[in-house]
Amino acid sequence: MIQKGLIAAVAMLTCSVVWAQDDLLDGGLLEGDLLEASSEQDDDALLGDDSLLEGDDLLGGSDDLLGDSGGLLDGDSDLLSGEPPAAAEADTTDVAKTEPESDELTPDQIHRLLFEEEEYPSANTCGTCHPVQFEQWAVSQHAYAQISPVYMAMQRTINAQTSSTNGDFCIRCHTQIGMNKGESPFISNLDRHPASSEGITCVVCHRLSQPYGKVSGRVALETGDLTAPVYGPTDGQVLQATIDGSGGTLTPDPDKSGRKIHGGVRTFEYIGESGFCGVCHDVNLFNGFRLEEAFSDYKQSPAAAEGTSCQDCHMGTVQGKVSDYAYGPAAMIGSKPTPDRKLTNHFFAGPDYSIVHPGIFPHNIEATKLATPRDWLKFDHEAGWGTDAFEDSAPDDYEFPERWRAIDDRYDARAIIDEQFERLEWARTKRLEVLRNGFGLSEVSVTRQTDRQLKFELDVKNIMNGHSVPTGFDAERVIWLYVAVKDADGKILMESGDLDPNGDVRDSHSIYVHNGELPLDTQLFNMQSKFITRNVRGGEREQVLTVNYSVDPLPFIRPSTSSTILTGQPAGARKHRHVLSPGAKRTATYRSELNGNGPYTVTAELKAAMVPVNLVAEIQHVGFDYGMSPRDVADGVVAGHMVIWERKLEVGGATVAQAGHE
Template sequence: LTEVVFGPMGNAEMERVLDNTHEYRVVTDPEEAGRKVHKKVELFANISEPMFCGTCHDVTLFNGFRLEEAFSEYRTSPAAARGETCQDCHMGKVQGVASGYDYGPAAVVGGVETMPRKLTNHFFAGPDYSLIHPGIFPHNSVAQALATMEEWLQFDVDAGWGTDEFEDTVTDDGQFPEAWQSIDDRYDARDIIDYQLERLAWATEQRLEVLRNGYILGDIVTKRADAGGIEFDVQVRSGTDGHNVPTGFTGERLVWLEVTVTDDDGNVVFVSGDRDPNGDLRDGHSAYVHAGVTALDPYLMSLQSIFVTQNVRGGEIEHVIPIPYPVTALPRVLPSAVSLVFTGEPATERVHKRGIEPLGERWGHYVVEGDALTGPGPYRAVIKLIQQPVPINLVVAMQDVGFDYGLTPRQVGDAYIAGAQVLWEREVIFNIDPGQATNQTDNETKLDG
């Protein structure tokens, strides 16, 4: 606790605190009794610069494969041109928007506040969410003191352990793991779980905030709505001018439109963006599509980028590329055998980006054929823009390696599907009139996340 630390503002405030030890009651000698504090703050100015973010958010593999390009996208963005930093958007008051910073004391020491300064938000909301037991994550020192990680994995949250509703039904011969034999321990654990779930719910709100600031469900344009069929386009816009959306690990980030059209009786006459029985979209990576069990979705509008590899005899093919898992510490991705000066990437593989550039747009095109219509309507189209961190086919590709915390591939997949968020939802009504080509109303459904 008394070692030197590094920060963006240098040592001035620490010097002031150490000059007033009678007020703050701190000590810098590790052998001295009292409230210990760092002896010095070294200036580390780069931590406030976008370049610091770029050390992790541009990922180039050993063979020159450009896996992630978030920082490269930022450097050529309008936001960078006007001097807006990564920190301005992702460490301010609002997730994903340059909204200024809170100001206040960096610390309260012995009930005494330090001088007010700019406060940065270190939560960094993004598309990912926890899949593991809430007794383990978020990190909680009280939970760690109550039980080990292995013991927490034995605590059945869904069954209601530690709630009155469950405990009132437990008989004298009820069987529990050794760590949870005591009803008092189960009640203590439930208090921790409830607190953890509150924290996870807050994180979900932050994630929804940053994603809604990045993606906008825009115009819906009806091109045709008559007895011959319904044809319409749906716009998805980028809400940021700082980088593409999605960004980072775009080859596995799922953002797509789910479009369901029903007739006046509620019967589905058209659907796109739905899932196969495995939980995947009906795209080229769906095992059910490959097996011919489920039809390919010809209207799927997805912003997921594609990993493309070169065939031995020419041409290219899409691939699901999981993270290499070596049996030794040596990397399995070898350097390229040829110079990458001219290509900038290996000739054997690349990422085909399908995201949206800063403040750009993409359109989904949908056609309900006339023979699918059941009458004059009205027909209702429910349009959802949905986000999920990774597709289920990536889980399948990784399952032979296994997953931590005792999770099965099915549990991982189910958790991803359960956590997928509807960012925006709209409803469009089509009235089919032989004498009137188009009659449309558009109502936006308000979501609370």
């Protein structure tokens, strides 16, 4: 009991192996259903019988390679709160060697936890006085940036393919704290410093004092505990007045008794400028390849010319367009609010969505108090644990993990899980809001109709003026049209934008299309940009990742042999962009054969996915964090697909009836 009480107190205080692999589009190792579960494995097996290790399926069985301990690549409205993963040493100590076999903490680990926040306070601590900002952030894209198992596997894959010469290039934008602490890019999030696993957490923006500009996330954060100064758009007059009026109950002195508070707020005007966002939202690779261009897009946009900032569109009351800001107290010191002022929104809606266990994300302080992340992964919410229906019918000999043997704990966990799903649903509505403020879809227009054929078209438009859509990592953002024509009996006469069994559209990256099991979707409208890489022996090919494919080994990232200033693009790779610049539109045209059984219904849906499932296939070999299988990840990606806009058209004889649906 003493041990558990101390752990709870600490929680409140802190409040290479490289496999050769065939390209998937070059014959490939994977035939048939890429994500089909193996009948001989307890877990999912993308590689199935074609595994490189012949029977030792890299991702099969009950122990994921990168499971809970890091695995193969192990290196040395109230919206929300958060549970940081277990802390990791900042040096090269092998975490697996220092971690006890049981859930008990060693005295050394307890001591370390007590001082975790000497350098970087957790968002949980900030949320004590800043609940509104914390609740918005805790379910945000920034809070998910480091947690994402897709991103983690992708950066591990790129490092595996480049003999780790890619280093921290990707991860330093996703966990500035982790890279400032010298953490390995390969370890599991469950073994990172608590604030490191929080991704773009509070101190990443509010302990930054230098205007770095476009540096792809390479920033030096100022260290210090809660009482160290923070940086923001205003000065510290309100803070000092609050301290002076507290009668000594608030103190910025870490050595004095009383409630601890920041030692000062220093004005950092750069935090309110668009250039501040460009630190991470423009990404240029070593060879000059422009991977992400959101900030560059913005700088050339009408919005920039008008003086509209990134913050004006993404930190107001409406996601994705210029709107009013909220107004209220910036902090609650105990039960006393600070004076009302302009409040910025810290949610930052985007195309990503969580696919991990809801006990881990959104960040939740109550979840932190109840269980560790590893224990949350053992809580089977899908089986109904903690519900009356399950608990009343569960047999007496039902075996629960040790942490969840008490029925009261299961009911407490269920209450948290239910709240988490409510928060995730709120985030989904805001994601739809930002997408609808970026993309427009016209009505369906018939261009030719006969007894036996129908031709029609519709326009996809960029209806905002701040940057292209999609933006950011546009080579992995799938924005496409699903279109179907049905006769009077509901028979499908034409379909485009439908998914193969893996969850991919039927383009050249679909394994089913590649293997000849499904036809190529020749009418597909897809705004996903594509990577084109050049081989060492000449020729180009379209690839899922930007690492060049060659018949010769390329064990490291090589510098460009010619100046990109002269050529305008790196010699080894380029990107075929399919994005729409501000105000632009693109027309999608379709044709369908008719069977004489009218009237006919045309349905068109503009849809969005955070990544294609073929990316999951490309990065599967290094494993996924939290013990997730490729099937788990793929199912989560497909489950998050969203319909942005829907249009319907009924065609019958000489009459055409339009119907628009939201």
